Amino acid sequence: MNKKIEKILKKKNKSKIVSLTAYSKNIAKILDNYCDIILVGDSMANVLYGSNSTHEIDLDTIIKHTISVKKGVKKSLLVVDMPKGTYNNKKNAKMNAKLIMKLTKCDAVKLESNNNFNIIKELVSSEIPVMGHIGYTPQFKKKFNIEGKSISAAKKLLKEAKLIEKAGAFSIVLECLAPNASSLVTKNISIPTIGIGSSSYCDGQILVSDDMLGMSGFYPKFVKKYASLNRIIEKAVKKYTRDVKKGKFPLKKNFLNGTKLR
Numbered sequence: 001m002n003k004k005i006e007k008i009l010k011k012k013n014k015s016k017i018v019s020l021t022a023y024s025k026n027i028a029k030i031l032d033n034y035c036d037i038i039l040v041g042d043s044m045a046n047v048l049y050g051s052n053s054t055h056e057i058d059l060d061t062i063i064k065h066t067i068s069v070k071k072g073v074k075k076s077l078l079v080v081d082m083p084k085g086t087y088n089n090k091k092n093a094k095m096n097a098k099l100i101m102k103l104t105k106c107d108a109v110k111l112e113s114n115n116n117f118n119i120i121k122e123l124v125s126s127e128i129p130v131m132g133h134i135g136y137t138p139q140f141k142k143k144f145n146i147e148g149k150s151i152s153a154a155k156k157l158l159k160e161a162k163l164i165e166k167a168g169a170f171s172i173v174l175e176c177l178a179p180n181a182s183s184l185v186t187k188n189i190s191i192p193t194i195g196i197g198s199s200s201y202c203d204g205q206i207l208v209s210d211d212m213l214g215m216s217g218f219y220p221k222f223v224k225k226y227a228s229l230n231r232i233i234e235k236a237v238k239k240y241t242r243d244v245k246k247g248k249f250p251l252k253k254n255f256l257n258g259t260k261l262r
């Protein structure tokens with residue numbers, strides 16, 4: 001088994017798993033020092049490409065961004081979202097997952113759950129590590145919902161999680177689960193759960209980096225904004241604009257004389 005995955009599995013009930021998304025090398029390089037898992041999420045459709053839905057990201061795009069991210073990753077486990085429509089059946093799932101793994105050299109793929117346990121099984125038996133994803137699964141659910149609020153709904157989520165575990169996934173993302181459901185699932189499966197909007201009862205947490213950095217403008221209750229990069233960038237751009245207009249940039253020291261670039 002992949003050593004990085006072994007390390008993640010050992011964290012269950014011992015220490016929390018830290019995870020964030022990345023779509024390019026520079027940010028991945030920073031995350032790599034801190035994150036156990038870096039996800040190249042299909043959330044890039046919204047965050048990077050301004051789409052209203054994650055459905056608009058295709059295989060080529062996610063592969064290109066992962067190739068960039070991989071250049072910044074040494075230690076973290078690199079997981080890639082399989083875009084909608086790329087794992088409809090065993091055959092196309094296997095072909096596309098193999099392509100992602102081969103071209104990006106990532107460690108694993110993530111599949112949103114849609115009764116696709118046999119597809120997870122197929123990938124795992126082809127030595128492709130799989131992360132599952134239950135709860136609010138934007139690729140398959142039209143409407144946002146907090147999942148697992150009633151006891152029966154929570155039990156249904158647990159059943160789904162158990163089937164994903166049985167199919168061979170090494171961990172599961174729990175997206176927007178009610179706290180009791182997160183706790184029920186986390187306590188009753190042996191693989192780690194990674195929560196987003198799913199309380200602190202999970203084995204780890206993931207957020208979309210652009211949200212927690214204050215870049216995306218998307219700040220639901222479950223996101224904690226750790227920085228306001230939008231404001232920092234705006235301040236810098238304002239300063240630059242002023243300098244250019246006033247002839248304060250470039251200065252003589254910025255001129256390229258002779259042969260040296262630096």
Ligand code: KIV
Binds near residue numbers: 040041081175196208
């Ligand atoms: O695409 C993504 O960023 C995700 C996270 C929300 C888990 O799937």
